[in-house]
Amino acid sequence: MKTIIGITLKGIFRDRAFHGIMVTALMFLLILPAASLSMRQVAELSITLSLSLISFILLLLSVFLGGTTLWKDIERRYTFSVLSLPLSRTAYLMGRFLGVALFLVLTAMLLGAVSFVMIKTVSIIYPSERPLLWGTIFTAVLLDACKYVLLVGVAMLFSTVSTSFFLPVFGTIAVFLAGSTSQQVYDYLHSPSADLLGPSAVAAGNLVYYLLPNLSAFNLKVNAIYRLPLSSSGISLTLLYWVVYLTVLLGGSALVLARREMQ
Amino acid sequence: MRWYRVPLSALVAGLLLYAALLGPFTSYMARKPIEEKLGFVPSIKLIKPLSADQKELAAASLVIKVLIYFGGVVGQLPDRVVAQPPDLQGMSRLLHGAVQLDPYNMDAYYFAQGFLTWDAKQFKVANDLLDYGMKYRTWDWYLPYFAGFNNAFFLKDYAKAAELYKRAAELSGEPLYKNLAGRYLQESGQTELAIAYLSALLKGETNPSLKKTYQVRLAAFREARRVELARDLYKRQHGSLPASIGQLQQSGLLTSPPVDPYGGSFYLEPDGKVATTSKYAFAGVGGDKNHAAH
Numbered sequence: 001m002k003t004i005i006g007i008t009l010k011g012i013f014r015d016r017a018f019h020g021i022m023v024t025a026l027m028f029l030l031i032l033p034a035a036s037l038s039m040r041q042v043a044e045l046s047i048t049l050s051l052s053l054i055s056f057i058l059l060l061l062s063v064f065l066g067g068t069t070l071w072k073d074i075e076r077r078y079t080f081s082v083l084s085l086p087l088s089r090t091a092y093l094m095g096r097f098l099g100v101a102l103f104l105v106l107t108a109m110l111l112g113a114v115s116f117v118m119i120k121t122v123s124i125i126y127p128s129e130r131p132l133l134w135g136t137i138f139t140a141v142l143l144d145a146c147k148y149v150l151l152v153g154v155a156m157l158f159s160t161v162s163t164s165f166f167l168p169v170f171g172t173i174a175v176f177l178a179g180s181t182s183q184q185v186y187d188y189l190h191s192p193s194a195d196l197l198g199p200s201a202v203a204a205g206n207l208v209y210y211l212l213p214n215l216s217a218f219n220l221k222v223n224a225i226y227r228l229p230l231s232s233s234g235i236s237l238t239l240l241y242w243v244v245y246l247t248v249l250l251g252g253s254a255l256v257l258a259r260r261e262m263q
Numbered sequence: 264m265r266w267y268r269v270p271l272s273a274l275v276a277g278l279l280l281y282a283a284l285l286g287p288f289t290s291y292m293a294r295k296p297i298e299e300k301l302g303f304v305p306s307i308k309l310i311k312p313l314s315a316d317q318k319e320l321a322a323a324s325l326v327i328k329v330l331i332y333f334g335g336v337v338g339q340l341p342d343r344v345v346a347q348p349p350d351l352q353g354m355s356r357l358l359h360g361a362v363q364l365d366p367y368n369m370d371a372y373y374f375a376q377g378f379l380t381w382d383a384k385q386f387k388v389a390n391d392l393l394d395y396g397m398k399y400r401t402w403d404w405y406l407p408y409f410a411g412f413n414n415a416f417f418l419k420d421y422a423k424a425a426e427l428y429k430r431a432a433e434l435s436g437e438p439l440y441k442n443l444a445g446r447y448l449q450e451s452g453q454t455e456l457a458i459a460y461l462s463a464l465l466k467g468e469t470n471p472s473l474k475k476t477y478q479v480r481l482a483a484f485r486e487a488r489r490v491e492l493a494r495d496l497y498k499r500q501h502g503s504l505p506a507s508i509g510q511l512q513q514s515g516l517l518t519s520p521p522v523d524p525y526g527g528s529f530y531l532e533p534d535g536k537v538a539t540t541s542k543y544a545f546a547g548v549g550g551d552k553n554h555a556a557h
Contacts, residue, residue: 036469037327037330037331038323038326038327038370039330039370039373039374039468039469039470039473040369040370040373040405041368041369041370044369045323045370048319048320048323049320049323051319052317052319052320055316055317056317126469130402147316176315177312177313177315180312180315180316181311181312181315184311184312215315215316216316219316221316221319222319222365222367225319225367226367226400
């Protein structure tokens with residue numbers, strides 16, 4: 001499995017899509033001039049822009065790498081040669097997943113370090129009235145990375161059932177959008193204004209809410225930007241949710257891949 | 264025939280045409296009507312789900328859009344008279360949208376406070392927005408300070424203003440706000456209250472467009488204060504109020520006529536209050552004409 005992780009990482013570094021996405025990281029250079037447009041919250045705007053850019057880059061990477069890794073292997077029939085080795089399909093899947101996940105975490109740490117430099121520079125030029133909470137910013141980046149690793153799990157599941165890359169790529173984008181807003185929909189369904197919808201619609205909404213990954217739980221941007229206190233029990237629960245949901249996703253993916261006929 | 268002649272001539276012709284087109288195209292974009300420039304922004308109900316985990320960025324981009332638009336309007340104007348009023352309703356709509364996406368965004372509250380009061384005369388809208396912000400930004404003394412000023416200066420609710428100034432003083436740890444406000448929380452202290460408020464804002468302002476609007480407004484209030492001092496001196500000397508500003512000049516108490524940077528003219532109301540026809544705001548902008556949207 002370690003070999004597969006190594007091959008996956010090497011493959012990513014050679015991938016042209018990866019190079020293109022990393023060019024987007026040059027936008028970090030624009031954070032300083034863009035943040036200075038703010039009137040009363042320059043440091044806050046620099047954190048907003050940094051965290052948003054990290055999220056955006058991780059989203060692109062998780063969708064394109066997570067959605068195409070397995071599909072490419074199957075399409076190019078690499079799976080035949082790989083699976084003829086003394087290696088189970090589950091180990092192969094886990095190797096591919098862990099390779100991409102590890103890469104995402106490394107990217108998040110690298111971009112986090114670049115953000116630190118940018119935010120620090122901005123806060124020296126435009127001192128903020130309230131001190132920056134670096135621990136909260138770090139936690140926000142870490143949970144963001146967890147969120148996109150979860151999304152890679154979703155992309156892997158779609159890859160095991162699909163014969164083209166359309167479902168893994170567009171399906172993952174759809175899950176990302178729906179998972180980011182499912183909490184809002186749930187809150188609406190449990191407010192008095194949802195009485196008009198009827199009980200069956202509310203029940204259907206609840207079912208979708210429980211099925212979809214709740215990605216808004218991983219979003220700590222507002223805490224990092226405005227120095228709002230973090231709930232340690234809430235973060236622990238979110239991390240537990242992440243482990244459990246990921247286990248279900250990968251377990252499901254392994255089962256589907258094991259039964260899939262390779263043609 | 265060399266193979267590259269056709270693509271080369273197409274490229275050269277394209278570049279020449281592009282250069283010729285740039286001038287008219289740029290000026291067309293620059294002359295676009297205000298409504299088009301501020302742009303159509305979809306309902307916040309739609310932006311909210313679409314912005315996924317980027318709500319703070321979406322809110323900041325709405326605020327910056329308004330700010331760049333406002334900077335463009337102010338930048339085009341001559342120093343003294345503001346001829347073209349900005350689309351205050353559109354600006355208010357976008358800023359209200361921004362705080363629905365990110366209720367912590369200080370720029371939105373700060374900027375809305377700047378134009379909703381003097382320019383749009385929407386005091387209740389401004390105070391409701393500040394109340395909404397105070398629920399989230401519980402540490403921020405600026406919001407109660409702004410709301411206190413609105414209550415004292417525009418709504419003449421001195422009790423409410425004193426309460427808000429007290430809160431601002433507690434949050435900032437700066438008793439000055441409480442004492443400063445106490446001195447001016449009465450009808451006769453209005454001009455000085457405005458001067459203190461605008462001076463405080465001007466001190467921390469880095470944005471050139473806003474700085475300019477504060478400087479103009481502060482200059483107008485300083486002129487009004489000059490007239491007030493002359494009026495008070497006249498009353499002490501003659502035992503009665505002067506009938507007009509001209510009378511103050513004739514008596515030698517006012518060396519030069521007061522100049523309203525908004526293009527209006529100062530006058531004395533029957534009770535002696537100094538007022539200006541511009542009402543310290545952009546020319547042609549009235550509360551009835553520009554109802555800021557919620």
